[in-house]
Amino acid sequence: MKPVTLDLSDIQGDILIGLQKNAENFIFFKLVDIAIFRTLVKRYVIARATNSRQVKQWEFVIRHHKRLRQQTGEAFHGLNLGFTKDGLTQLIGADRPRLDPSFEKGADHPDTTEALHDPPKACWLPKFTSDRIDGVLLITGPDPTSVTRRSNELLIALGNSISVTYSEIGTTRPGAQRGHEHFGFLDGISQPGIRGLTRRSDPAHRPNQGLPGQDLVWPGEFVFGYPGQHPDHPTKEGPLPEMTAPWLHNGSYMVFRRLEQRVPELHKFVADQARQRGVDRELVAARMVGRWKSGAPLELAPVRDYPALGRDENRNNDFEFGDDPLQRKCPYAAHIRKVYPRDDLAEAEVRRHRIIRAAIPFGPEMEPSETTTKHQRGLMFVCYQTSIERQFEYIQRHANDPAFGGGKRRPGSRAVMPGFDPIIGQAPGNGAREIDEPYPNYRGGNRRTTLAIPQQFVVLTAAAYFFMPSISALRTMLTT
Numbered sequence: 001m002k003p004v005t006l007d008l009s010d011i012q013g014d015i016l017i018g019l020q021k022n023a024e025n026f027i028f029f030k031l032v033d034i035a036i037f038r039t040l041v042k043r044y045v046i047a048r049a050t051n052s053r054q055v056k057q058w059e060f061v062i063r064h065h066k067r068l069r070q071q072t073g074e075a076f077h078g079l080n081l082g083f084t085k086d087g088l089t090q091l092i093g094a095d096r097p098r099l100d101p102s103f104e105k106g107a108d109h110p111d112t113t114e115a116l117h118d119p120p121k122a123c124w125l126p127k128f129t130s131d132r133i134d135g136v137l138l139i140t141g142p143d144p145t146s147v148t149r150r151s152n153e154l155l156i157a158l159g160n161s162i163s164v165t166y167s168e169i170g171t172t173r174p175g176a177q178r179g180h181e182h183f184g185f186l187d188g189i190s191q192p193g194i195r196g197l198t199r200r201s202d203p204a205h206r207p208n209q210g211l212p213g214q215d216l217v218w219p220g221e222f223v224f225g226y227p228g229q230h231p232d233h234p235t236k237e238g239p240l241p242e243m244t245a246p247w248l249h250n251g252s253y254m255v256f257r258r259l260e261q262r263v264p265e266l267h268k269f270v271a272d273q274a275r276q277r278g279v280d281r282e283l284v285a286a287r288m289v290g291r292w293k294s295g296a297p298l299e300l301a302p303v304r305d306y307p308a309l310g311r312d313e314n315r316n317n318d319f320e321f322g323d324d325p326l327q328r329k330c331p332y333a334a335h336i337r338k339v340y341p342r343d344d345l346a347e348a349e350v351r352r353h354r355i356i357r358a359a360i361p362f363g364p365e366m367e368p369s370e371t372t373t374k375h376q377r378g379l380m381f382v383c384y385q386t387s388i389e390r391q392f393e394y395i396q397r398h399a400n401d402p403a404f405g406g407g408k409r410r411p412g413s414r415a416v417m418p419g420f421d422p423i424i425g426q427a428p429g430n431g432a433r434e435i436d437e438p439y440p441n442y443r444g445g446n447r448r449t450t451l452a453i454p455q456q457f458v459v460l461t462a463a464a465y466f467f468m469p470s471i472s473a474l475r476t477m478l479t480t
């Protein structure tokens with residue numbers, strides 16, 4: 001197999017590895033004066049844009065200090081920049097080459113919201129939809145204060161060349177909840193390994209995995225200009241993703257979704273269901289996600305949490321679903337089984353629908369007195385890919401499809417309808433959802449349980465699709 005060499009200094013830093021962040025400001029802007037914007041971006045932004053090589057070095061420094069149980073002593077700041085279809089048209093002209101059809105349509109197009117069962121744009125945050133969005137600046141750092149200061153400096157530098165349509169800071173959760181999203185689950189555990197970047201922990205025995213269980217994917221799935229997955233083979237090199245313009249090279253599409261989480265409502269729902277059925281509430285929650293809050297996967301810890309397993313990167317991803325054909329350990333509809341079915345389906349096919357996630361929570365911690373949501377909180381969901389339709393949208397459509405992951409039988413050989421992804425699945429028109437086998441079914445083996453979920457605990461309140469160009473395209477094509 002030919003080695004792939006990625007041009008890390010030309011690829012923006014959030015795409016493949018993720019900018020290091022305790023806080024991240026998302027500044028959505030409209031271009032007001034293109035000529036001045038080009039000059040100012042060249043002068044103040046491009047030289048400061050963080051590339052993947054820098055992120056990789058920071059990663060190394062952080063790991064080194066963690067091993068020595070020391071603080072790094074250095075505060076890492078990051079800056080990335082992307083454009084919507086409207087932004088590219090402003091910069092290049094109306095006759096510019098057309099990119100990915102989903103990107104050209106946009107996240108707010110009625111066809112997109114309908115296909116993904118998203119709430120219509122009229123229900124999104126009014127400020128987000130108050131004006132056109134041409135681009136996004138991602139500004140990351142160790143705390144909200146320094147991120148705000150850097151954001152303000154940048155906005156002053158860009159002056160009247162842009163106007164800010166909407167901005168919001170995401171922050172990691174405090175204390176022991178760091179790394180956990182607002183429902184309480186450890187996040188950021190499973191990412192695709194990338195050929196040419198991810199180190200193989202056991203090349204002799206697991207040549208196609210990074211960490212144990214982390215399947216390697218060809219980089220063209222996430223960055224243009226490199227081989228992608230082979231359509232019929234899980235490990236063979238596939239074709240380069242089609243590029244309608246040479247400046248797509250080293251660029252990627254970013255999907256942004258502001259997902260509000262109804263935390264007290266989810267906790268109450270889970271507690272009520274557990275009480276009614278006489279089961280442990282943590283188990284009910286874990287069966288909705290496919291992992292315990294500690295990160296331990298149900299496939300390896302089906303009845304009881306195992307926090308040490310959740311924390312251990314050499315074990316917490318080392319499982320498949322194929323040896324659990326009756327969903328005794330993990331329901332077919334559980335979030336992680338829906339969005340990445342591993343060997344439940346043909347592996348060559350499954351590996352063509354992967355994304356790199358780079359989300360961060362937003363909003364305050366839940367107050368003890370909050371029994372229904374009083375303050376907006378949730379996840380600034382971000383993912384990267386080279387086909388929005390085949391990667392992010394495919395995953396969301398299948399989370400919304402009660403039959404996806406089917407073809408399975410129960411012991412009496414009756415067919416199973418898995419149900420909606422209980423975390424992100426959306427029924428048309430915000431309808432009710434159901435999942436199969438929310439409680440483990442060990443004794444009877446064919447005793448059927450279903451869980452009716454009358455409300456949505458994750459609600460989309462804003463979304464947009466961006467192209468994150470290479471540093472060289474930012475310096476040339478897009479600013480001259």
Ligand code: N7H
Pocket residue numbers: 181183185186187188189190191257259260261289291335336339340355378379381392395396423424458
């Ligand atoms: Fe999900 N959650 O807390 O329940 N997600 N997710 N996600 N998600 C994952 O493996 C969550 C969302 C994926 O490789 C974990 O890192 C929440 C969207 C994928 O095994 C947890 C929200 C989409 C994976 C959550 C949310 C995805 C994944 C386990 C929204 C794409 C990797 C931790 C508020 C359309 C699966 C981990 C794998 C994992 C949660 C959104 C996709 C705990 C709360 C919109 C591909």
